Amino acid sequence: MKDSCSSVSELLEKYFDQEVTDRERFLVEGHLQDCPTCRDALTSMEGLRTLIKVPVEEATQQEDFPWVWQKIEREIRLQEKVSWWQSLRSWIHLSPLLKKKTWIPAVAIIVVLLLITTQVILKKTPSYSDASVVEYIESETHNIMVYESEKAKMTVIWLFDEEDEEDQELSRS
Amino acid sequence: MRRIFPILLFILSLSLILASLSYAQVQVRLRVFEASNVGTGIDSSLRDMRDQLKPLVDFSSYRLLKEETPTLYANRPVSFPAHPGRIIELTLIKQDKNVADVRVRIKREQMDILNTQVRLSPGRTVSIGGPKHGEGVIIITLSGQF
């Protein structure tokens, strides 16, 4: 190894990573012309980069990420539900009222009251005809079509851009 | 007994409040998806919607953009961005047993693209479609979870 190798060897990796200044690049390239050892070292680094990079690139190119986004959405939804439940649990733990053993007769009273309330609600409620699903409808910007299917239990409200109708008129004429 | 009484009174009040609140709330399922004739992919969760809409509209591709399941309380609007520049606002107007009247407003900037009130009941879906989105259209479906 040449004496100048010791000064250039520190720069060799920076040169390989394209992080050198113009002056440093000039120094390294000048040295490389005459030093097979440093050239081998550079080649070795290039080979290592290939070995590390290529399998990862190939794996990424072959990957079609099946259902990954759907799973992410589902996980976010689940976490939102869990955090609501955790807040409630922490509130229950903190609440002094619920720590006391007097909650047993209290729960019994609640159950009875809820049963009574439910009976009252059920008796009061009239049954609605579901013949009419759309109570009212209006739009400032679109024409509207409403389609109701009793059989499919489906109601479709379709909005037409005014310019769509113009295009249809133009194409018909 | 003196110690228990305030606790029981609190629980009694709470149960009455809960009973009255449960009288006027409904959980809805809101889905926003893009339907187009570009491509042939369909999100598996949308197959039921595609089959229902087929008599009216039949696109080759359905892609789910957003799904929310908010709980609506009487006269408390809940808003969501529906797609860039638009907001969908849901308000529970009234609710009786398994029927809920919900006002649906879709707004862009300050304009009402749609202002409607629909009645949701078990098994019924309301679909609102038509606004352009990219190469296709936006379809919004709303159903009650009773």
Add this chain to the structure above:
Amino acid sequence: MDHEEIQLISRCQQGDQEALKEIFDKYHKRVYRIAYGVVRHREEALDIVQEVFVKLFRSIKNFKGRSHFYTYLYRMVMNTAIDHSRKMGKQFVSSLDEEGSFEPSEEIEKGPERILLQKELEEKVKWAMEKLPIEQKAALLFREVEGLSYQEMADAMGCSIGTVMSRLHYGRKRIQELLKDYVGPPGQSSGPSNPLKGEGVR
């Protein structure tokens, strides 16, 4: 960061899942590359991708825009991949590992000879990477796979440029030592072309 990306991040910070989907479409391959580079296992890498975007949605409110978004994301990927590796018991901690010992996996025993030997070399690289301390592994992945600059790596790894250079240097040196035992001296290798010697570089 361009204006479009700033808007996207802002929407995501307000809970817009559509914005998250756009971020996912833009970055999921990069995230996968890093994850795969760390764990070298398809299903685990996909799990990491999923975990990263879920975490991102929760924590993006903390992103203040002081660095590039992708360096913020890369840091998240790397931390998630490291945690995942630790849970799976793959983290390099043992000093009792016998250097140079290498047990090829069973599947290497099958198939045409040339492809087998290439596969064996890749397995060896995978083994050698697993021997590295995680900071050196991260530095190599960021540089060799993602092509990040030293400054970008420093932002992603939360350290100085000097530390980045040191990790790269020692990581490369260690890998070359580990692989030197396997690949023979120039011209005498009985295996396929030896990329470390500049033969058959793809």
